[in-house]
Amino acid sequence: MRVRDDRCIGCKRCFPYCPLGRIQTLRRHEKIPGRIYIEIDQDKCTDCGMCYRAKICPVNALYQPAEPWPREVRAILSNPLTEYKGSQVPGRGTEEMKTNDVSGRFRPGEVGVGIELGRPGVAAYFRDVEKVAMALSPLGYQFAEENPVTQFMADKKTGKLRDDVLNERATSAIIEGKCNLKNLPEVLETIKKVAEKVDTVFTVEIISKVPPEGEIPILPILKRLGYWYSINSKNNVGLGEPAFKFYQ
Amino acid sequence: MTHSLHRRGDRESLKDDFVVLGCPSTGVNKKGSAPKTREYLRIAYTHGPINEGDMKTGNIYNTTIEDILDRVTDGTIVEVTYDSRDRVVALLKELKEKRPGISITVSGVTDIVQEMMYEAGLGRIHTIEYSMGTWGQTEKLPDFDVLRITTMCGHAMIANDLVGKMIRDIKRGRRTLDEVAVEMAKCCTCGNLNLTRGKQILKEMLPLYVINSY
Numbered sequence: 001m002r003v004r005d006d007r008c009i010g011c012k013r014c015f016p017y018c019p020l021g022r023i024q025t026l027r028r029h030e031k032i033p034g035r036i037y038i039e040i041d042q043d044k045c046t047d048c049g050m051c052y053r054a055k056i057c058p059v060n061a062l063y064q065p066a067e068p069w070p071r072e073v074r075a076i077l078s079n080p081l082t083e084y085k086g087s088q089v090p091g092r093g094t095e096e097m098k099t100n101d102v103s104g105r106f107r108p109g110e111v112g113v114g115i116e117l118g119r120p121g122v123a124a125y126f127r128d129v130e131k132v133a134m135a136l137s138p139l140g141y142q143f144a145e146e147n148p149v150t151q152f153m154a155d156k157k158t159g160k161l162r163d164d165v166l167n168e169r170a171t172s173a174i175i176e177g178k179c180n181l182k183n184l185p186e187v188l189e190t191i192k193k194v195a196e197k198v199d200t201v202f203t204v205e206i207i208s209k210v211p212p213e214g215e216i217p218i219l220p221i222l223k224r225l226g227y228w229y230s231i232n233s234k235n236n237v238g239l240g241e242p243a244f245k246f247y248q
Numbered sequence: 249m250t251h252s253l254h255r256r257g258d259r260e261s262l263k264d265d266f267v268v269l270g271c272p273s274t275g276v277n278k279k280g281s282a283p284k285t286r287e288y289l290r291i292a293y294t295h296g297p298i299n300e301g302d303m304k305t306g307n308i309y310n311t312t313i314e315d316i317l318d319r320v321t322d323g324t325i326v327e328v329t330y331d332s333r334d335r336v337v338a339l340l341k342e343l344k345e346k347r348p349g350i351s352i353t354v355s356g357v358t359d360i361v362q363e364m365m366y367e368a369g370l371g372r373i374h375t376i377e378y379s380m381g382t383w384g385q386t387e388k389l390p391d392f393d394v395l396r397i398t399t400m401c402g403h404a405m406i407a408n409d410l411v412g413k414m415i416r417d418i419k420r421g422r423r424t425l426d427e428v429a430v431e432m433a434k435c436c437t438c439g440n441l442n443l444t445r446g447k448q449i450l451k452e453m454l455p456l457y458v459i460n461s462y
Contacts, residue, residue, distance in 0.1 A: 016413035017435070019404045050405050050435060080303050080403045080437055092403070098325075099273035099351040100375040112377070120254065120395065121404040122388045146274075171404050188380075195383040203254050204380040210373045218378070230379040232262050233358045234253045237365055238374030239343055240273065240351035 001045055001052060001064055003038050005029060008061035010036035014051040019171060020044060020123050037061075046123055046171045047071070048078035070164040073126070076148060077170035084148045092116075093174045094146050097207045101236050104244035110178050111218055112207030113141065113187055118172035119203045126152070127166040128198040129173045133159030135194040136175070140183050144176040178207075184221055209246060251402020252327065252355035252440055254379045256395045259357060261449070265400075265442045266330045267355040268292065268339065270348070278323050281350055286320045288348040289313075292328040295339040299329035301439025309433040331444035333364060340368035393456070396449050401436035410435070412457070415450065419459045425450060 010026050018024070023044040029035035038061075052062045067075065076084045077092050096114065097106060106112045115132050118124030129149060137143075137159040143150040154162045179187050184206070191204060206229075208218045222229055252267035270288040272281035293300060293313055301307025305319045320326070330336050336354065343352060354361050362373055382389065389395060390408040398406045414428040423431070428450065429443040 016409040017407055018409070019407045021407070021409060048403075048405065050407070053437070054435065080405065083304070095271060095273060097375045097377050098269060098271040098353050099276065101351050102273045102276045106375060117384075119402075119404060120382065120389070120399050121408055122385075191383065198384050201382050201384040201386055201388055203382050205253055205377055206380060207375065207377045209375050212372065216376060222378075222380075228381055230254075230381065231259055231357050231359075232253075232255055232265075232355065233361070233379065234353050234355045234377040235358070235361045235365075235373045236351060236353045236375040237340065237370050239347060239370070241277065241347065241349040 001040055001047055001049065001062060003040055004061045004063060005037040006032065007059045008037035009059055010038055011058065012038070013056045013058065014038070014054070014062065017051045017054040017056055019048060019050055019121055020046065044169065046078035046169050047075040048171050049075070049081065070168050073152065073165050073168050074170055077173050092148065092172060093176050094144050096144070096176060097234065097236055099240060100209065101238045102240040102242060102244050104246065106178060106207050106209050107246060108209050108211065109181050110209075111181050111184050112176070112178045114174055114176045114205045114207070115191060115202050116172050116174040117198065117202040118170060118200050120201070122201045123169055123171050124173055124198070124200040124202070125167060125169050126161055126173065128200055129175065130159065130161040130166060131197055132191070132194050132202070133161065133175050135190050136177070136187065139179060139187050139190060141179045141187060142177050147174065147176040149173050149175050181217055184218065185225055188225065188227060212247070251438065253377060254382075254399055254402065255355070256392065256399045261396065261445065262357050263360060264331050264333060265356060265445050266333070266336045267440055268328045268330065268336060269325065269353045269355070270350050271325045271353070272323060272350045274323070277349060281322045282320050282324065284348045284350050285324050285326055286317055287346070288343070288350060288352070289317055289320065289326050289328070291342055291346065291348070292339055295330070295335045297328045297335070298331045298443050299433060299439040299441055300327070301437060302326045303438045306437050307433065307439030309430050310437060327439050329440055329442050331442055333360060337364045337367050340364060340370060344369055393449065393453050397432070397446055400441045400446065402440065403436070403438070405435045405437065406432050406441070415453055415457045416459060418450070418454065419457060
């Protein structure tokens with residue numbers, strides 16, 4: 001996001017709408033006597049567009065230019081109104097478990113694992129996203145092909161991202177994929193270790209097909225290893241058609 | 249995309265907070281899904297949601313339900329937020345009967361969602377996604393009270409500073425609680441903000457803020 005310095009009056013009304021906090025500074029205009037304007041730190045700004053959409057600027061000084069690659073990735077992953085063509089869904093990730101009742105993406109014996117770096121509201125550089133992706137790749141973790149982060153990889157086997165995106169920043173960037181249930185303890189232990197090496201926060205989510213009877217298979221593992229999980233969850237209720245046949 | 253998953257709060261705060269999402273599947277039923285998605289949205293609206301929207305068009309506080317319905321296309325993902333368990337049960341019963349055909353997910357407290365599904369005759373949860381919380385440099389996060397509000401928008405479009413600004417505006421008499429809730433709902437274009445829950449959290453936060461100047 002940019003500011004037209006000849007229009008901005010430095011009123012600061014846009015400040016509280018920025019999801020990343022105070023990334024603006026006040027500058028004195030060189031050509032207009034007495035004029036103060038706001039400059040947005042372009043390294044920290046993720047082009048999410050929130051300040052613009054808030055329609056808070058009284059002089060219409062905010063604008064979002066079309067950004068070339070690689071800066072383009074910021075809006076792809078930060079502005080919810082931007083659809084990434086590779087994933088074919090609006091937003092930062094994929095359909096994941098939302099359509100599992102018809103897609104059969106996560107089958108019995110498999111666990112979906114998502115790691116969303118920068119969430120909530122802290123943001124993340126892709127160099128940190130790469131650290132997590134590369135830590136997971138040796139563990140039989142299959143990256144979701146249609147996920148935007150996967151599409152930014154130079155090597156989908158190792159999780160190495162393209163060098164030109166590493167210093168780009170997103171409000172959040174989610175690594176999505178799945179592994180075998182037996183690998184889940186090692187995957188979680190690896191995520192715990194890599195958490196110490198990244199300069200941001202991330203959320204962790206896990207997905208499981210619920211069997212028609214019996215316990216949800218991931219829960220005994222989480223309880224045995226002492227991992228916290230929230231009382232609230234996302235639940236596919238199985239109303240999609242045609243239903244995927246998980247069991248013959 | 250997990251933006252209704254990581255809402256923070258205790259059971260009391262989350263027990264009447266549900267996001268019901270409708271999504272067609274690429275390569276399965278996405279082609280020609282617009283009428284199904286529109287039908288789902290229409291049914292959901294009759295059950296009195298507190299918020300409803302489409303990521304690309306906006307929510308009912310940014311635009312009208314008619315505009316949201318008009319702009320549904322194949323592949324549109326729509327989200328409907330409720331502040332009442334009974335309304336969601338009634339919705340699930342109608343969806344079971346009319347079966348729009350797109351996939352439906354319900355985000356909420358797990359045991360309550362499972363009970364609602366049994367009441368609606370839907371049986372066990374099909375597929376579940378758990379939040380394992382926030383890891384890494386958690387000292388960068390704002391206060392938990394602020395997170396309770398901001399995590400209702402999974403895209404993090406409700407700024408931490410906006411919560412403080414809105415509370416100060418209420419205390420200075422510049423905005424009402426209702427106006428503040430709508431202002432925050434406009435930021436979360438998908439329609440995930442539960443305004444009833446947001447107002448309750450703000451009420452609890454108001455005494456914690458001291459305004460030093462007017």
